[in-house]
Amino acid sequence: MDSILNRLSSPRELEAMTTDEIQQLAKEIRAFIIESVSHTGGHLASSLGVVEITMALHTVFDFTKDRIIWDVGHQAYTHKILTGRMKDFHTLRQYGGISGFPKITESSYDHFNTGHSSTSISAALGMAVSRDLAGQDHEVIAFIGDGSLTAGLAFEAMNQAGHLKKKMIVILNDNEMSISHNVGALSGYLNQILSGKLYNRMRDHVEVVLKSVPGIGNSFIKLAKAIEDTLKRLFVPGMLFEELGFHFVGPVDGHDYGKLVTTLQKARKIDGPVMVHVKTVKGKGYKYAEKSPDKWHGVSPFEISTGRILGPLPKAPSYTAVFGETMARLAEQNPKIIAITAAMPSGTGLEKFGKQFPKRFFDVGIAEQHAVTFAAGMAISGKKPFVAIYSTFLQRAYDQVIHDVCLMNLPVVFCLDRAGVVGADGETHHGLFDLSFLRPIPNLIVMTPADENELRHMLFTASRLSMPAAIRYPRSSGEGLPPDETLQEIPIGKSRTLQEGEDAVLLAVGSMAWKAVRVSKRLASEGFSVKVIDARFVKPLDETAILNAVKNCGLIITCEENALAGGFGSAVLELLEQNRVLAPTLRIGIPDTIVHHGTQSELLDELCLTEAHLFYRIREFITENRTIRKHKN
Numbered sequence: 323m324d325s326i327l328n329r330l331s332s333p334r335e336l337e338a339m340t341t342d343e344i345q346q347l348a349k350e351i352r353a354f355i356i357e358s359v360s361h362t363g364g365h366l367a368s369s370l371g372v373v374e375i376t377m378a379l380h381t382v383f384d385f386t387k388d389r390i391i392w393d394v395g396h397q398a399y400t401h402k403i404l405t406g407r408m409k410d411f412h413t414l415r416q417y418g419g420i421s422g423f424p425k426i427t428e429s430s431y432d433h434f435n436t437g438h439s440s441t442s443i444s445a446a447l448g449m450a451v452s453r454d455l456a457g458q459d460h461e462v463i464a465f466i467g468d469g470s471l472t473a474g475l476a477f478e479a480m481n482q483a484g485h486l487k488k489k490m491i492v493i494l495n496d497n498e499m500s501i502s503h504n505v506g507a508l509s510g511y512l513n514q515i516l517s518g519k520l521y522n523r524m525r526d527h528v529e530v531v532l533k534s535v536p537g538i539g540n541s542f543i544k545l546a547k548a549i550e551d552t553l554k555r556l557f558v559p560g561m562l563f564e565e566l567g568f569h570f571v572g573p574v575d576g577h578d579y580g581k582l583v584t585t586l587q588k589a590r591k592i593d594g595p596v597m598v599h600v601k602t603v604k605g606k607g608y609k610y611a612e613k614s615p616d617k618w619h620g621v622s623p624f625e626i627s628t629g630r631i632l633g634p635l636p637k638a639p640s641y642t643a644v645f646g647e648t649m650a651r652l653a654e655q656n657p658k659i660i661a662i663t664a665a666m667p668s669g670t671g672l673e674k675f676g677k678q679f680p681k682r683f684f685d686v687g688i689a690e691q692h693a694v695t696f697a698a699g700m701a702i703s704g705k706k707p708f709v710a711i712y713s714t715f716l717q718r719a720y721d722q723v724i725h726d727v728c729l730m731n732l733p734v735v736f737c738l739d740r741a742g743v744v745g746a747d748g749e750t751h752h753g754l755f756d757l758s759f760l761r762p763i764p765n766l767i768v769m770t771p772a773d774e775n776e777l778r779h780m781l782f783t784a785s786r787l788s789m790p791a792a793i794r795y796p797r798s799s800g801e802g803l804p805p806d807e808t809l810q811e812i813p814i815g816k817s818r819t820l821q822e823g824e825d826a827v828l829l830a831v832g833s834m835a836w837k838a839v840r841v842s843k844r845l846a847s848e849g850f851s852v853k854v855i856d857a858r859f860v861k862p863l864d865e866t867a868i869l870n871a872v873k874n875c876g877l878i879i880t881c882e883e884n885a886l887a888g889g890f891g892s893a894v895l896e897l898l899e900q901n902r903v904l905a906p907t908l909r910i911g912i913p914d915t916i917v918h919h920g921t922q923s924e925l926l927d928e929l930c931l932t933e934a935h936l937f938y939r940i941r942e943f944i945t946e947n948r949t950i951r952k953h954k955n
Contacts, residue, residue, distance in 0.1 A: 325350060326339075326343055326346055326347045326350060327347060327350040327351060327354060327403075327408070330347070330404070333380035333381075333385070333404040333405060334384065336377055336380055336381040336404075337381050341579075341580065344377065344579050345579075347377070348373050348374055348377065348579070349607075351373050351377075351400055351403060352370055352373055352606070352607035352608070353607075354403065354408070354411070355369055355370060355373075355399050355400070355403070356370070356607070356608050356626060357626070358411045358412065358414060359399075359414070359621065359624075360623060360624050360625070360626050361412065361623055362412065362413075362414045362415055362416060362623065363415065363620075363621055363622045363623050363624075363746060364399070364414055364415055364422055364620065364621070364746075365396035365397070365399070365422060365619060365620050366605070366608070366611055366618050366619075366620075366621050367604045367605035367608075367611040367612075367615040367616075367618040367619050368396050368397040368467075368604060368619060369396070369397050369398070369399035369400060370604070370605050370606050370607050370608055370611055371397070371495075371497050371576070371602040371603055371604040371605060371606050371615075372397045372400060372495060372576070372602060373400050373577075373606070373607075374576060374577045374578070374579045374582060375493065375495065375576050375582055375600050375602065376398075376400040376401050376404065377400065377404070377579060378579055378582035378583045378586055379463065379465075379493070379586065380401075380404050380405075381583050381586075382583055382586040382587055382590065383461055383463065383586075383590070385405070385431050385433075386430065386431070387460045388460045388461040388462070388463070389433045389434075389446070389449050389460060389461070389462045389463065390433060390462075390463045390464075390465060391424075391433060391434045391436065391441075391442040391445045391446050391449075391462075391463070391464050391465065392423075392424050392436055392442065392465050393436065393439060393440065393441065393442035393443075393464065393465055393466040393467060393470050394423075394436055394437065394438070394439045394467070394470060395422075395423035395424045395436035395437060396422065396423065396619075396620070397465075397467070397495070398423065398424050399414075401424070401431070402420065402429070405429055405431040406429070406431075407420055407428075407429065415746035415747070415748070415919055416746075416919075416920065417919070417920030417921065417924040417925070418920070419919075421748055421918075421919060422746065422747060422748065422919065423435070423436055423437045423747075423748070423750065424436050433449070435750070436750070437747070437748070437749070437750025437751060438714070438715065438718065438750055439467075439469070439470040439473055439688045440466070440470045440471075440473035440474075440475040440476045440688060441475065442464035442465060442466045442470075442476075442492075443464045443466060443476050443479035443480055443483065443492055444475060444476075444478070444479040445464070446462045446463065446464035446479075446490050446492070447479055447482060447483045447486070447488060447490060449462045450462045450483075450488040450489060450490040451486065451488060454488060454489075461489075461490075461491065461590055462489075462490045462491070463490070463491045463492075463493060464490065464491070464492045464493065465492075465493045465495065466492060466493070466494060466495065467494075467495045467496075467497065468494065468495065468496045468497065468498065469665060469687070469688055470688055471494070472665070472686075472687030472688045472689050473687075473688045473689055474689065474691060474692070477566075480492075480563070480566050480567075480568065480595075481566060483566075483567065483568070483595045484566040484567020484568055484595060485567060487567065487594045487595065488594070488595060489592075489593055489594060489595070490595050490596070491586075491589050491590065491595075491596045491597075491598060492568070492595070492596070492597045492598070493598050493600060494572075494597055494598065494599045494600065495576065495600055495602055496573065496576075496599060496600065496601050496602070497601075497602045497603060497604040497615075498604075563597045567594075567595060568594075568595045568596060568597040569592050569594060569595070569596045569597070570596075570597050570599065571585060571588070571589055571596060571597065571598045571599065572585070572597075572598055572599030572600065572601075573599045573600070573601045574598065574599065574600050574601070575600075575601060576600040576601050576602035576603075577602065577603070577606065582600070585598060586598065605618055610629035616668060617668075620747075636799040637799060637802050638774065638799040638800040638801060638802035638803075639774065639799065639800060640671075640797075640798065640799050640800070641739070641771075641774060641777055641795040641796060641797075641798065641799075641800060642669070642670065642671040642739055642797075643671055644671075644774045644777050644778065644800060645670070645671045645710070645737060645739070645777060645781070645795070646670075646671030646672055646673070646674050646675060647671075647674070648777070648778045648781045648782075648809075649661055649671075649672065649675050649708060649781065650674050650675050650678050650679075651809075652781060652782065652785050652809075653675060653678070653679050653682065656706065656785060657682075658704065658705050658706045659682065659705075659706045659707075659708065659785060660682050660683075660684065660697075660700055660705050660706065660707040660708065661675045661676070661679070661682065661683050661684070661707075661708050661710065662683075662684045662685075662686065662693050662696065662697050662707055662708065662709045662710065663684075663685050663686070663693070663709075663710045663711070664685075664686055664687065664688060664689055664690045664693045664711055664715065665685060665686075665687050665688045665689075666685075666710070666711075666712070667683075667685050669712070669739070670710035670711070670712075670737070670739055671710070671739075672710055684696070690711055690715050690716065690718045690719040691718060691719045691721075691722050693709055693711065693719065694709060694719040694722035694723055694726060694727060694734070694736075695722045695726045697709045697727070697734045698722070698726040698727050698730070698732050698734060701727070701732040701733050701734045702730065702732055706733060706735070706785060707734050707735070708734075708735045708737055708781075708784075708785075709734060709735065709736050709737065710737045710739065711736065711737070711738065711739075712738070712739050712740040712751070712753065713738040713739065713740050713741040713742075713753025713755075713756045713794060714740065714744075714750065714751050714752065714753050716736065716738060716756065717755065717759070720759060723736070723760075723763065723766075723790075724763055727790050728763045728764060728765045728766050728790050729764075729765075731765045731789050731790065732789075732790060733787055733788050733789055733790065733791075734790050734791075735781075735784040735785070735787075735790075735791050735792075735793065736790075736791070736792040736793070737781075737792075737793050737795075738753065738756055738792060738793065738794040738795070739795060739797065740753050740796070740797040741753040741756055741770075741794035741795055741796055741797075741832070741883070741884075742754065742796045742797070742832070742833055742883035742884065743883060743912075743917060743922050743925045743926060743929070743931075744797045744922070745797070745919070745920065745921055745922045745925070746919050746920070746921070747919065748917075748918050748919030749916050749917060749918055749919070752917050753794070754883075754884055754885050754912050754917065755884070755885050756792070756794050756884065757770075757794070757831075757860050757882065757884040757885075757888075757889045757890055758884060758885050758887060758888035758889050758892075759888075760792050760860075760861075761860060761861050761888065761889070761892075761893060762888075765789055765790055766789075766790045766791070766792060766861065767784075767787065767789065767790065767791040767792070767814060767859070767861060767862070768791075768792050768794070768859065768860040768861040769783075769784070769791065769792070769793045769794075769812075769858060769859055769860075770793075770794055770795075770831040770832035770857070770858065770859075770860055770890075771793065771795055771832065771858075772801075772820075772830070772831075772832060772833075772835030772836055772856045772858070773800055773801040773803050773835075773836060774800030774801065774803060774805070775803050775805065775806050776856075776858065777793070777795055777800075778805070778806065778809055779806070779809060779810045779811070779812050780793050780812060780858075781793065781809075782809035782810065782811060783811050783812045783814075786811060787814075794832065795832070796832065796833045796883065797922075798833070798922065801836055812858065814859065814862065815859045815862035815863065815864055815865075816858065816859070816864055816867075817855050817856060817857045817858050817859070817864035817867045817868075818855070818856050818858060819853065819854070819855050819856075819867075820835065820836070820838075820839050820854045820855070820856050821838075821839050821842045821843070821852070821853060821854035822853055823842065823846075823851040823852040823853035823854070823875065824851045824853070824874070824875060825850050825851045825852060825875060825876075825877065825944055825948075826850075826852050826853070826875050826876070826877035826878065826879055826940070826943075826944050827852070827853045827854075827855060827868075827871035827872060827874075827875040827877070827878055827879070828841075828842060828852050828853065828854045828855070828879045828880075828881065828940070829855050829857050829868065829871075829878065829879065829880045829881070829890075829894060830854065830855070830856060830857065830880075830881040830882070831856070831857045831858070831860060831881070831882050831884075831890050832882065832883060833883045834881035834882060834883055834910075834931075835854070835856040835881075837881075837933055837936065838854045838881055838936070839854050840933055841933050841936045841937050841940065842854045844933075844937050845937065845940065845941060845944075848941065850940075850941060850944055852879075852940065852944075853871055853874075853875055855867060855868070855871060857890065860889075860890050860893060861893070863893055863894070863897055865897055865901075868894060868897060869897070869901060869903065872898070872903060872905050873903075876905060876906070876947075877905065877906050877907075877908075877943070877944060877947055878894070878898075878905050878906070878907045878908070879907070879908045879909075879910065879940055879943065880894050880907070880908070880909050880910065880911070881910045881911070881936065882910070882911040882912075883911070883912070883931065884911055884912060885911065885912045885914070886909055886911040886912060886913060886914070887914060889911055889912075890911070891907075891909030891910070891911055892909075894907075894909075895907060895909070906943075906947045908939070908940070908943045910930075910931065910936065910939065911931075912929060912931075913929070917929065
């Protein structure tokens with residue numbers, strides 16, 4: 323059979339297709355996504371679930387003038403394929419290739435950059451207001467999943483949208499999943515009341531009863547239908563959204579293209595905010611993804627026939643795995659320890675903890691702000707909460723970290739996974755700013771393990787603190803060190819020397835520490851003696867060790883996988899300034915730039931943070947300053 327997908331040149335061609343052609347195209351798109359992602363990796367299950375609704379949207383609307391905002395954006399693969407990027411799909415999430423998320427610089431069909439959840443309704447409302455102020459008439463659509471509705475930002479936007487009564491459409495994609503299974507009362511509401519079963523059951527029951535009344539039954543049925551809107555206020559799916567000022571439509575089968583098109587055509591005629599509830603199956607069309615959609619939310623390259631994940635096995639456990647194992651171990655010893663995550667029990671490594679200590683494990687959904695203040699409430703009540711959140715997502719709860727935890731000096735531990743360069747998810751997911759935004763906060767201790775054993779000891783140390791602490795660690799495997807049997811408490815603010823040297827001191831944190839040791843040994847082979855200190859603490863700094871090392875060596879180099887602005891190197895410079903120490907200094911870290919997507923190794927090479935780059939940069943720095951000193955002498 324001739325491929326419809328291969329000959330499709332514009333999404334406008336969908337409108338003229340027959341039902342059979344549409345069904346065939348949906349199959350071809352799913353097959354293409356599965357084939358492509360099996361080679362590149364990517365967000366598979368979420369994109370497989372929205373093929374028909376995406377096709378329907380492109381049939382009813384013209385996104386060369388209409389606007390669509392894909393919440394998070396990991397479900398936008400069909401959108402990308404339909405809008406001219408199929409030929410580039412082999413570069414998905416690859417260095418220099420197309421992004422895994424919508425990106426305004428990539429296509430005129432992408433109207434807003436996304437990557438973090440729950441932003442779509444806010445952005446769409448802003449676009450709708452701007453449209454009306456400019457006297458324009460295009461449509462604005464926000465596409466949001468039920469998991470994203472657990473975030474307060476979505477409700478803040480709906481609250482104003484219902485008040486302003488602006489013409490806009492919100493597509494609620496209800497697949498009963500975010501990344502992991504949805505949790506909370508709102509999720510229960512969406513999964514049960516939004517099904518419409520309660521309302522439909524009661525309506526059918528009343529109609530049967532009324533029909534049984536001789537002579538007047540039909541009259542009562544007409545009266546009942548006349549007041550159906552009143553009944554809906556009590557039982558109809560979507561009554562919450564109706565109360566917020568939205569006209570609610572649905573639920574609609576998200577895989578029935580014909581019904582979707584009809585529903586969207588009706589929705590665009592409504593003058594005001596409309597919510598269209600669409601029921602979809604996450605991972606539809608690929609049995610492994612349908613069976614375990616959470617495991618297939620974001621995947622590495624895989625073998626299609628077996629679902630086997632490809633690639634070399636890691637030589638050492640990941641920091642995430644070590645974190646999870648250590649948390650379970652600590653919780654066995656300390657009944658006050660609580661673990662909290664924001665919709666990422668698997669991604670943060672807390673699945674084992676949750677199974678072992680279900681009453682002490684809390685998944686709050688996509689609600690990072692709530693997670694932090696929830697932890698504060700527990701901490702002030704005598705518990706020891708550990709909040710596991712990716713570095714990039716803690717940015718969303720910055721006020722809560724300051725206001726609700728640190729100003730009251732509460733013993734909450736923030737465990738920041740995916741710190742530094744994360745790879746293919748790109749600019750919205752790199753954890754490049756946490757040292758910079760956490761360092762200024764009073765009362766907060768900031769730790770950065772250089773290896774998996776240091777992570778274990780830092781978690782143990784944090785469990786014994788009576789004040790706030792943050793531990794940031796990368797998305798990677800550890801150094802492969804044998805695990806220490808006994809967990810040790812690290813003195814707060816105490817560094818450790820990993821390599822002796824006299825020509826310069828190299829202060830490193832986190833992922834750069836053992837890399838610095840290997841570079842130092844290579845420099846030694848060329849006659850350069852470099853002392854390496856693993857700072858371990860970004861706050862407080864080991865002031866005595868740093869000042870003594872600078873005094874003895876003269877030259878200072880700092881290394882971090884964080885933004886240079888306000889980061890670890892800045893902290894060292896501030897220390898030198900406070901002590902009126904003048905020393906030639908080289909700061910190595912992330913420059914003031916947006917870091918896009920690619921493998922971690924490709925991005926570190928681009929940022930000049932590989933061991934080879936460090937070697938040449940440090941050798942040049944020491945050589946230049948040796949020459950300057952000779953001239954001065």
